[in-house]
Amino acid sequence: MVSHTKLKALYLCFNEKFGNHITVSGIKRILTQHGFGKGNLKVSSLKQALDALNLEANAAIDYEAFCQIFAKEDLTFYEKLCKGALVVPRFKVFTQDIEAIYHQLKTVTKGAVASYIPELKHVEKDAFSISVCTVDGQSFQIGDNKRFCMQSMIKPVLYALALEEKGLKHVHKHVGREPSGHGFNELTLNAEGLPHNPMINAGAIMSCSMIQAKKTPAARFKCIVDALERLSASDKITFNNAVYNSEKDTADRNYALGYFMREHQAFPKGTDLQRTLNLYFQACSIELNVEILANIAASFAGGGRNPITNTQVFLPETVKNCLSLMYSCGMYDYSGEWAFSIGLPAKSGVSGGIYIVIPGVLGMAIYSPRLDKLGNSYRGIEVCKALVEAYSVHNFDSILRCAGKLDLSV
Ligand code: GLN
Numbered sequence: 450m451v452s453h454t455k456l457k458a459l460y461l462c463f464n465e466k467f468g469n470h471i472t473v474s475g476i477k478r479i480l481t482q483h484g485f486g487k488g489n490l491k492v493s494s495l496k497q498a499l500d501a502l503n504l505e506a507n508a509a510i511d512y513e514a515f516c517q518i519f520a521k522e523d524l525t526f527y528e529k530l531c532k533g534a535l536v537v538p539r540f541k542v543f544t545q546d547i548e549a550i551y552h553q554l555k556t557v558t559k560g561a562v563a564s565y566i567p568e569l570k571h572v573e574k575d576a577f578s579i580s581v582c583t584v585d586g587q588s589f590q591i592g593d594n595k596r597f598c599m600q601s602m603i604k605p606v607l608y609a610l611a612l613e614e615k616g617l618k619h620v621h622k623h624v625g626r627e628p629s630g631h632g633f634n635e636l637t638l639n640a641e642g643l644p645h646n647p648m649i650n651a652g653a654i655m656s657c658s659m660i661q662a663k664k665t666p667a668a669r670f671k672c673i674v675d676a677l678e679r680l681s682a683s684d685k686i687t688f689n690n691a692v693y694n695s696e697k698d699t700a701d702r703n704y705a706l707g708y709f710m711r712e713h714q715a716f717p718k719g720t721d722l723q724r725t726l727n728l729y730f731q732a733c734s735i736e737l738n739v740e741i742l743a744n745i746a747a748s749f750a751g752g753g754r755n756p757i758t759n760t761q762v763f764l765p766e767t768v769k770n771c772l773s774l775m776y777s778c779g780m781y782d783y784s785g786e787w788a789f790s791i792g793l794p795a796k797s798g799v800s801g802g803i804y805i806v807i808p809g810v811l812g813m814a815i816y817s818p819r820l821d822k823l824g825n826s827y828r829g830i831e832v833c834k835a836l837v838e839a840y841s842v843h844n845f846d847s848i849l850r851c852a853g854k855l856d857l858s859v
Contacts, residue, residue: 455524460515462531471515473499474506483530484540484587490682491586491757495522523759526585535585536810537857543840544581544589546855550835551579551591560819560827563799568695572597572801572818579832580739582747583811586756594738597816598692600798601633601648602742603732605749605771605779606676607656608647612767615659620647623715624655628778628785633824634702642713644706648778648796650729651706657732658716658725666724670731677735681744682757686737693734700730739802739814746804746812749794772806776844783823783830791833792843803829807842810857 460471467475476499485492498518504510510518519527529535537543555577564570578592611620629645631637637651638644644651661669677686707722716722748755749772753763763771775794780787787795795805801818803826813836817828837843841854 451520452524455528456516456519459519459524459528459531460512462528463515466531471510472507473502473504473510476510479530482541483533483535484537484544484583484589485530486588489586489588491588495519495527498522529585535587536583537585537587538859540583540587540589543857546839547579547581547589547836548591550832551577553835554817554828554831557828557831558819560821562801562818563820563824566692566696566699566799568689568692569598569800569818574819575817576801577817577828578739579813579815580743581811581813582740582743582756584747584751584754584756584809586747587811588740588743590740590743592739592816594740595816596687596736596738597802597818598689598733598798598800599735599737599742599802600733600800601650601653601781602796602798602800602802602804603673603735604648604653604656605775605796606673606680606745607653607660607729607732608774609763609767609771610673610676611647611656611659612770613763614661617770619717620656620659623659623717624652626774626778631782633781634706636702636705636709638709638713638715642710643715644710646774646778648774649781650703651710653732654703654707654725654729655710655715657728658720660728662717662720666727669724669728673728673732674735676762677737677741677745679758679760679762680748680755681737681741682755683737683741683744686735686741688731689734689736692736693730696733697727697730700726703729733798739816742802742804742814742816743812746806746814748812749806750808750810750812752808772808775806780825781823783821783825788844790843791837792845793833793837795833797825797829799824801826801829803833805833807857810842 463471576595578594580590582588624644625639634650752765753768772794779796793805797803802816804814815829815832817826819827821827
């Protein structure tokens, strides 16, 4: 049901903004300024409606045409846009800062690509891209936007799926929530004989054992891809079969972890270990790019609501639990230092991707496959350090307001 009062108010708002001369080019200009440029799906229906008018770019849009364009749109969202009240109001300035960080780091070649999964060493070593998506759907992307496998970055999603299906209590009968203090694939369990947390290999294998355990392997894999599609509003999520086979053929450590957990009776009753491991390897070989990953991170930032489609993909409670563990355990053996100096939930993968979540504000994804000694993307970490140095986004920065850092919300 269209609210004519709201439409009228929006019309007045746009009129005021454009000095009583609303035009197609004017609307497109403010869309671009606020992060709704080419390819942004959030505003695609509005852009179509604008083009369907067949008006000259600078011809005035009257009230009747205005209603035609906006009638089916989310008026509250466009009112925020018009008033400059989106979650990152000075989006252009923010993305210029990200652009500067990108250029500063572009020539850095420190670190080495992962090679323990043989296929991973065939990537373009110096690929580099950054993408941002806010909880209002404002987006920005810079770099080559190459595709890469999710690897460990799938772990929060596996945990979220297990939580939604089985509930917190059941899930944590099988996996802990303490940082392990060891590498991501260390052959170790906690004092109860369970994986330390869902963000390391053993814990993610455990999450897999709880995802649609009674269904076919195909249905279980599809359930993971579906979740990613709903979190990202993308239909461009693919699967890298070469990486999958390469990992499966060389996965002695993950097999060892699986058998070690089975020996300790850590799995839910009836778990098929081989199928569980296959699902884990498949999930790690799902491929996307930073743009898609930033959308996923933005859905996490929005408490499980996809900013583009407005659908609630995961419960806010699930996301809260996920973010808590990403905060304390998301960056392998660097997690403590990360929580201290960056202060944001994040997850990295050995393919060289990282995504970070600024709750209530935005998600950011970086891809740069050269890794540091702990297995995190070297430039990925540098991007985050630069971000936190400039902007007041560390979890506890609120305590030092006005200490010379920029505020994303003004
Ligand atoms: N598939 C990888 C493995 O199990 C994931 C590890 C990672 O990204 N840290 O070893």
